[in-house]
Amino acid sequence: MRVLVVEDDDILREQLTERLQASGYVVDAAAEGKQGLYYALEYPIDIAIVDLGLPEINGMDIIKELRNKGKDYPVIILTARTRWQNRVEGLEAGADDYVDKPFHHEELLARMRALLRRTGRWSQAEFSCGPI
Ligand code: CA
Numbered sequence: 481m482r483v484l485v486v487e488d489d490d491i492l493r494e495q496l497t498e499r500l501q502a503s504g505y506v507v508d509a510a511a512e513g514k515q516g517l518y519y520a521l522e523y524p525i526d527i528a529i530v531d532l533g534l535p536e537i538n539g540m541d542i543i544k545e546l547r548n549k550g551k552d553y554p555v556i557i558l559t560a561r562t563r564w565q566n567r568v569e570g571l572e573a574g575a576d577d578y579v580d581k582p583f584h585h586e587e588l589l590a591r592m593r594a595l596l597r598r599t600g601r602w603s604q605a606e607f608s609c610g611p612i
Contacts, residue, residue, distance in 0.1 A: 484508050485528075513536040
């Protein structure tokens with residue numbers, strides 16, 4: 481499973497990347513919108529986690545653009561903007577789910593798995609880490 485993470489907060493992006501890698505995901509991480517949009521369109525992404533407030537191109541525009549270009553993988557918005565209007569706007573732009581910061585990694589991972597299951601992308605064998 482290949483995950484795109486677009487997040488401009490360095491600490492959060494690195495934590496998220498480590499956490500996702502530990503869960504068996506391959507992670508493409510972008511710190512700003514332009515790079516994020518490039519990855520979103522050019523890489524074989526299975527699921528994306530997109531922050532809304534980003535330099536250059538904001539998360540909402542990334543989501544609109546990738547949907548316009550026919551990308552249909554699940555997108556989860558990750559943001560500190562908790563007004564209901566932002567949720568509506570995000571979902572209307574083409575996002576599938578919405579996680580507020582601060583969040584628990586377990587919840588985000590569970591939401592990702594749910595979306596991947598529902599969209600039939602969870603076809604590959606789960607990553608196994610060997611004996612613990
Ligand atoms: Ca941000």
